[in-house]
Amino acid sequence: MKALQFMSPGAFAVNDIDVPTIGDDEVLLASRAVGICHSDIELLEGRYIIPFGYPIIPGHEWSAEVMDVGSKVTSLKPGDRVVGECVIGMDHFGFSISGAGAEYFVAKESWLHRIPDNLSWTQGALVEPFSCGYYATVRADNLDGSDTAVVLGAGPIGLGVVAAASAKGARVIVAEPSAERVAIAKQLGADAAVDPTSPGFLEEVQELTGGKGASVVFEASGKPAAMASALEVAGFRARLVYIGIDVGGSAPAKLGLFQSKELQARGIIGSPGVWPQTIAFLARTGIDLTPLVTATFPLAEADKAIQTVLDDKSQVKVHYVSEVA
Ligand SMILES: [Zn+2]
Incomplete structure (x- = not known):
């Protein structure tokens, strides 16, 4: 599968790597839309707030479709549409542990929230910054x-x-x-x-x-x-x-x-504990946040998406999306 990887400070590429396997309490997800955040660029430059190691797959603003679930997963099934929180105990998803910037990735059931049908994949990937x-x-x-x-x-x-x-x-x-x-x-x-x-x-x-x-x-x-x-x-x-x-x-x-x-x-720091309310608020109000997305690339060209963020300061939010999204 294709995955965006940060290889060393300032170096990034879309590489072919193995599809990850899941444990009993984990979920295999297919990325649908992923946003690039200022903190991804800090990670790329090697100055993130908690320790991490290269290579790392970034991506903490995302929406995805459930492909497979481990034997102990009870609340999700293949085909479900989800978003996920990024601060997980001492780890940060997409920073200290691999994120959503790949065709497939793994998350634990407990990090995920189902998104309502009236939110698009793009809107789903905006839940994190909007929260x-x-x-x-x-x-x-x-x-x-x-x-x-x-x-x-x-x-x-x-x-x-x-x-x-x-x-x-x-x-x-x-x-x-x-x-x-x-x-x-x-x-x-x-x-x-x-x-x-x-x-x-x-x-x-x-x-x-x-x-x-x-x-x-x-x-x-x-x-x-x-x-x-x-x-x-x-x-x-x-x-x-x-x-x-x-x-x-x-x-x-x-x-x-x-x-x-x-x-x-x-x-205030971030959006602790308000993801369920954020999703309900978006679904109920029908706010369309998609004007925030000023450029979109295919997932296979996620490296071009990163380069665009680095080169063009007028961009607000750059997304990379899977072909099916
Ligand atoms: Zn962010």
């Missing part, structure tokens, strides 16, 4: 149609926040310099857009919110300056949710605003 955006809205304390939310940053996670906040009824203002990403944000429900790099950015948000500021601010850019500006676009008693990642950067911030605006802020 983070969805979780951010869960952590924004009763976000609803009375809220005006500012979303700082429209990468894959920020766009998921836009879609989830909008589906929950909030008015959404996206702050993003890229016109392409703003266009996708509007397709996913953003009501207005502002350029956070323009000198009039804060005044524009004030204008769009009738001078009140946002009732909810989501920081999804991971840029320290944006993290600081979240305090300024926030209105009185606003809820701030920080999901963008930065390690060790800094920027000046008006910290007195926490007190004078009675702000509540929290940081």
Whole structure:
């Protein structure tokens, strides 16, 4: 079978390797759609947050079809459509253990969730990144149609926040310099857009919110300056949710605003425990996340998909898919 493998730092190829065998509690899966994430590129470059070894098959944002099940597997059968969680105890699927970037791969029954018929393979492979955006809205304390939310940053996670906040009824203002990403944000429900790099950015948000500021601010850019500006676009008693990642950067911030605006802020990591809700929410709301996918390659050309992510920074989400998907 064909498998994408990271061979050593910076080196990757689609190789022919044996189809894996399954144990009693395991499931053999056929990849249908796999997304490439920024953390895959970190893995390729050899700087991932937990230990791993080469060669490794990446792929933690995926959908797949069940091909075969071990003798102790009771909840799944061949033909079932599934997605799977990536943090498994001390291991990370697609990082420290082989992932979904191959024609066939193995997972344990307990990691998997069945996806409803009305979600496509592509939508299934977006459950993982979307679960983070969805979780951010869960952590924004009763976000609803009375809220005006500012979303700082429209990468894959920020766009998921836009879609989830909008589906929950909030008015959404996206702050993003890229016109392409703003266009996708509007397709996913953003009501207005502002350029956070323009000198009039804060005044524009004030204008769009009738001078009140946002009732909810989501920081999804991971840029320290944006993290600081979240305090300024926030209105009185606003809820701030920080999901963008930065390690060790800094920027000046008006910290007195926490007190004078009675702000509540929290940081969140990933999407712990919310996969079943995320899938139910997607199925029920009918949110179509496919505008996030800006390029698609056949699985046999997964190496070209990786090269595209490396070369073209305007891509939002690149997928590689099996022929039958
Ligand atoms: Zn990811």
